Amino acid sequence: MKLENFAVTADQMRQIEAKIFAAGMPVAALMEKVAGRIAARIQMILRAEGRRQKESEFFSGCGGWGLAEANVPGIADVRKEAEGKEVFDLQQLPAIGFLVGPGHNGGDALVVARELHFQGFSVVIYCPFAKVKELTDCHLRYARSLNIPCSDKVDVLTNCDLLVDGLFGFGLEREITNPIALAIDQINHLNKPIFSIDIPSGIHTDTGAVLGTAIRATRTLCLGLWKLGLLQDKALEYVGKAELIDFGIPWADVENVLERSSKIHRITRKIALSTLPLPRPPVTHKYKEGHLLLICGSRRYAGGAILTGLGARASGVGMLSIAVPESLKSLLVAQLPEALIIGCPETETGAISQLELPANT
Template identity: 65%
Template sequence: MQRQQYISQTIVTAAQMREIEARIFAAGMPVPALMEKVAGLITHKINQIIKNKHNQIGILVGSGHNGGDALVVARELFLQGHKITIYSPFEKLKELTSQHQQYVQSLGINISNSINTLQNSDYLIDGLFGFGLERNLTEPIASAINTINEWSKPTISIDIPSGLHTDTGEVLGTAIRATHTLCLGLWKLGLLQDRALEYIGTSELIDFDIPRADIEAVLSDTKIHRITKHTALSALPLPRPAVTHKYKEGHLLLICGSQRYAGGAILTGLGARASGVGMLSIAVPEYLKPLLVAQLPEALIIGCPETETGTIAQLKLPANTRLDSFSTIAIGPGITTEAAPIVEQVLENTDPLVIDADGLNILATMGAVKTLQKRKAPTVLTPHTGEFKRLFPDIPDAQNNRIEAVQTAAKQSGAIILLKGARTAIANPQGNIWINPDSTPALARGGSGDVLTGLLAGLLAQGINKSTPIEQTVATAAWWHAQAGIIGAEERTELGVDAHTLTHYLPLVISTSVL
């Protein structure tokens, strides 16, 4: 794997980053030299953000090396012609930071311990706290940060917005609401947590050439990965062999829909269609068969006996077709909780299985962990936070500590868990984690999850025949689904991407990424 690809998907905790830096310094890298290099890269990126125009820039300086980075940036921006004012509220500074502050003061740059001196700034550079902050902020820093947030000025945070916990993304009392975050060296875990998103703005990685050997030495047992375009595309079932047929490209069975929730069946089917799966069968209540045939004429629509309320009463497959003959089965969207016997039947078979929506609610009533532990075949669950809590009631704080929660759930159940959210997190039973770093609020629409279920199941059906690791396929589906939403939001605004429209953007993601 090339270095850039490796760096872009590597995520660290504060403790791991400290250990990596310690190795660099122990090997002989002078701290001042590294600070100069990092600050030069930050300055270059800041000039790109502010478009190299001369501006009035306020710099927030902390007592540690993050403050030292900020002071070097202040010096460089000043020498390039920007008007610089520095807010430095701490009396005691680290030695190197103190030296840089002494020098910028000698240049005639105004340094003050009053936040109000920055009020007329066009941009603010946040260098108060770097990675590793664990305590709640106190006065006068807390009030200064609240004042900055009230100004709503463009703010660029160095490494991580001051006031955020590096690992959990928790707001430690208060935190800078940055418009840009320039993460230094390696991605910090907190920047990929849902609750941090309203504080980090647009995030970019500043790669300052940490030796890969030092990273690998520290992260030898690390199991958290950032999904990138490269890794997502590498798991696609492309290119297809020159000689193939539909069943070699996967046979997927979807079990979905009811009279009440017909749309769930359609959207799941459209998501599966976009995956390129070779053969698609969809089991629905008999009442829905004509509707599904009209929407998905290429699929085999299986009309099943239904209850008085219009749910599937019995899974009735075509003659000579066994339930275990499919490459993958997906169940849940729109089936209602009345379909519990169907879910129980599917859980007993040996096909790889995707469970979503009402399938998850039924599974929760059965006792998810004990039920899943009995399965011999791979199982993928795709819950949102509410469903996750019902499935795993003994796992606390899924809302605020998603990474640990999904990791624990996968280990306990033996299933692969995709926990939906602004930063979707995926875990396998071995404790490995994948985080999707990009998404859009446009996906917060009814039916978006049904599309993901169909897309994911279709990719799994193809990947099973090609021995693609299931968790990698799940990560690819999460990335693909999110990218379709992003493209749709750019073309139509976030309000214009309903679930049906989303399915039209799925092929566009791949055509623009692969061709």
């Protein structure tokens, strides 16, 4: 089974982590591993953005070729140059600000900051908390020893090109209050791209509810397993583009926890399309592949009938019949010529008044 096909609650994630630590994985080692994956992914994203900008500049300088990109002279050289780190020189590397919380999410952010600092990025740290967990404090002290600027003021982030949010991780349940709530609102108003580690700070892990206020992320780098809250409607405007960062959670640990509680499956695009179109033998007949009757539409809501018909057609059904008000028949015939469109008597308001179907329908 693929980990990406499941979503977990905060309690389930705690149980899974507890099994990993009980098996002998040190907390500090896991933090280093996870943060290393995050740092590598951030560099990959920035590299891709640098490549996109170089190509955009190249094409704008061409005055518009009207050709496929692959045929434009010089584009191959631009892409070859963009393959490696030379996409950025030290003057072009973006300045990155890290929002550091008191827990291990903040520790993750600090390790990422350290690694990107060693790669030549300009890094600053914003940590508004006087007390932090022991491991997080170790990384904070080490960051200071490297002369990475650290401050408890939001102003330190003003000149950053990108922010990385590690204020709060999964499991937050209490509402965020001032002064942290005010700081989060200030950060959101900086209008800078923000990458959140695991979950945007201020979002409830299970429900997706905003706990007073929350970071509005451009991207969310979810760690290990999808958190249920990220998939809830109320969280979507805060999550941005979400992706899963795999750090090697043993499937046995996940299975052991999920089999004792509710197992939440994600329906991904790949899963949804895996059974479509319906399999059929090379020699067949439309009536052998299923006959579907749709009864839908009204004069006011003609679009609903069309969309329903298009969806049914895409399913791979052999024969499709659609019963609609008589006034919609010509419209449906134009949109779905392969379907049998049945016009029915309609009311004064344009709805079907009586269903009249052919004998073989």
